[in-house]
Amino acid sequence: MIDIINKIKDDFWTLLQESNSPDKIDSLRVKYLGKKGDLTSLLKQLASLSIEEKKSTGALINQLKDDITLKLEEKFKYIEDQAFKTQLLNEKIDFTLPANKIKKGKLHPITLVNNEIQAIFQELGFIIAEGPEVENDYYNFSALNFPADHPARDMHDTFYLDYHEPRLLRTHTSGTQIHVLEQFKPPVRVIMPGKVFRSDADISHSPVFHQVEGLYVDKNVSFSHLKAVLQYFLESFFYKGASIRMRPSFFPFTEPSVEVDVACVICKGKGCSMCKQSGWIEILGAGLVDPNVLKNVNIDPDIYSGFAFGVGVERLAILKYGINNIKLFYDNHNFFLEQF
């Protein structure tokens, strides 16, 4: 009897190894555990044995039955797992195939830089304001302390409109300072982005370009505030630790006026072709608001003071993205736009 049991066991092992599909496992189950299966018939043969033998042999058979049941389950699970793994493998996708996407459009680099500038100044509590592009002489020049027939106007090559009253295309965003100060009394802290126009053009000048103007008028506004705000802006925009330099300049609407240079963003001040070996790049003009400008909008310059600055957006974009020709901004070729 024991020999038979052992034989069944050995046979099962051999058959189990050979069985590699759920069907075969099923037929093994029938063969050994089914109603007419080997173990069932073996159990039936127990009747002819003595009680002692019945007990020990019965235990052996039951043990074998449990073993077989477990092994069959294990093998079945294994086969299933293998089949699933194969199925997954068969579903393999070549992820290096090109993507099929709904391509999002791109914003123009001028917009990107504008947004960045605006976000930085909003951190400092600046509010955005706008002004018209078609202006009259008052807002573009005289309110900003440009006397008529003064050489200061030479710095602004101006487009005039063919219209029954004198109208011009604004040459800077500074006129918006006047619009804002006419509407709101200090404290006023605004930035004024916009398109501006100059009637000169060459390789480095476009007759249309963009500026962002900044203005802060309040009691006790000082030059050291201006310096800190510009330092904060240029470090945020370019890189932490970017040093700045200020030198005397002239704008009719600020006094004192300064030109602000930033340590070259390419060579970090060591000297390269971008900065003409000087280590510095001219980046913006600024100054304290000229008392005449404040008077023009009925603000007492003995009580209030302010600072203003103006920065060229294209210039910042050129430095930030390494764009080598100002014409590219206005050609708007798709190959250009899709890079940003």
Next chain:
Amino acid sequence: MLVPINWLNDFIDIQETPNILVEKLLEHSCEIEEIINKSKDISNVFVGRILAIDKHPDADKLVVCQLDMGKEKLQIVTGATNVKVGDVVPVAVDGAKLPKGIQIKTSKLRGVLSQGMLCSEVELNLAQESAGIFILPRDVELGISVIDYLKLDEVILNLNILPNRADLMSIQGVARELSAVYRKPVNKINISELPVKDGRLRIVNEAPELCQRYIGVVINNVKIGSSPEWLQKRLKDVNIKPINNIVDVTNYVMMELGQPLHAFTYSLIDDSQITIRKAKDDEEMTLLNDEILKLNSTHLIIADKHKPIALAGVMGGKYSSIMEDTANIVLEAACFDAVSVRRAAFSLGLRTESSQRFEKGVDFNNVEIAIRRAILLILELAGGEVTQYSDVKEKEPKKVAIKFRPKRINELLGTNLEKNEMLTILTCLGFVLQDENIIVPSYRAADVYREADLVEEIGRFHGYNNISPVLPEINDFSKNCKPISHFSINNKLREMLTGFGANEIVSYSMISPLESKQLYNKKTLAIKNPLSITESVLRPNLLVSLLKNCEYNSKNLVQDLKTFEIGNIFYNQDGSIKEELCCAALFTGKKEKTSFEKSERLFDFPDLKGIVEDILQNSGIKKITYFENNSFPFLHDFRSAEIRIGKAILAIFGEVHPVIQKQYDFRRKLYYFEIFIDNIIKYQSNKKQFKPFSLYPVVKRDVSFWIDKKIAYETIIKVIEQAKPQFLVDIKLADIYDGNKYGEEKINYAFSIIFQNHEATLTEEQVNIDFKKIVATLESKLSLIFA
């Protein structure tokens, strides 16, 4: 403004390398355009004397010169014709380098040995033009370097003077700045010993408002000739061509002291009287270059009894200019009105060294100093004696006094400077403290007349870089100051449009007037002084810009395009200028350019409508109503629409008119929309209201019929809604078939009508009742054939 450092040293003793000098000026005064060193590109050019000149054996146009170079002799072949035996000339010897990268080597010219080259001023980059070889004085030591002899290693600074700094238009003025930088005094020039006779030149000032001061001096018996080398050299250093000793002195003093001067031949002044007056209309004056100026009554002139002899402050006339045989001269120094000189120089296109100084404003007091300096130089260089001297002064300018408030200056700069520190700076610049006031020197009166101007003087000499940065407090100013800006709606539009795959472009606002008339729906505004005809009109819509861009792209490899722009349009509405912010987009070509999928289709009208509708809905326009396009000729007459609320147009969209498409030679259809942002803002509502929704199952019923094409789709929808079905939730167009089954004028629509109950699952019965109502209403209201 060219400033030779050695000339500067006449006024202030500075032993500083040019680089440091430039850095100091940049930090405290003005920008530097260039540091010029003429010796930089020149080497191995020496002084030699011509010992003999022989004919070249094989060339008619060449001669063979023997040269004494001091220690050696050289043979040089030259084509020059202005040299004689005994002339002393610059000689570039073997191995010499000259400007523009020229290198000199010993060689044979037509078989004759030539050991170098005789140089002209042009070849040494000392002049723009020259008649031949540069002939040097005969007493120059032979063999010395031309750089040493001509002092070419002296550095010249090219300063960029800003419009407010009239005082920096002179060597003396720059020296004053350096005086404040180095806290060193400026040397005064000696003008005291002026021998003046009692004679008075007759001067009549008929335009006192345009000429505040006029000094006229007659010097008799001058000897016209060349100026000495040192003077010529300084003039050449500042790019002024030496003419003769009198004219050279006037130019020299102008550069040195900033006061333009002019000299006339006394005998050619009719009636010996100088009149300062406005020109008569149609009066004429011939310039030195024989050009005839047509004058008018806006021009201030200097005249003798009969005619203009100079355009005041701009340029002298030919007639009474200094000539070789002039014996008696009139020397003029004046203070002309800045605006008048500027207008004259501009209108006649004559911007001279003189006019550039007058238009910035000259110093009333400096007029006298300058003429005295010039008189002394003329007496020294040309001899003669002063016989007449007249000084006509109109009202003398008032002294400028500014209240000195060190505390306020510190407040504005954010500094903590001692009063004495401020005074040291101001004193170096020539300001004087008198009681509690700062008295401004006359040469700074044009740009320093208020406290703010003193703040600048102290700020720049203390050094802006020495001011500590302090961030202002970050307060919320928005309560006080709420400017209107389109910033947030623009960014929202940008976000949506990029989401639809469109790229943003930024264009010029100026366009060509030659574009098709059909492009304009509005009266355009023109630019009076355009740079070119193609940029001479302001765009009345954004289509022009987008089309131009599409044209550029399609000629440069990109045919499938989705672009948008947000920008202002401009037009003339009933005589007033309108400037309006718009957002527009242009779509053409394949709808979605996917990587390798085969099924592609072209962008079409429903695609466009979908985008416009989505943008408007997401911009807070709750109800969108479409109307026929009546005002926009640039869109296809029957493939376009307007979205309006009352009379306000919110958006227009459609296919670009085939006429325009053809003009631009586009092969594919273009779809365009323009959104009028201010109208969106006017009618938008950001109110959001929650409505309960049902999760009970929906039931769908299909209906299909043929109907006359003239019946708008919208009408059918309205009819279905008129049936008032109780459980209707949606009507979907499932299919359109434009077949010919019932003739060309009929079209087939298949609808899926969706029903749902909010309280319970719909019964078959309920749906049937609703559906029957719909079918019955359709049949009764419209003429249709069920499919």
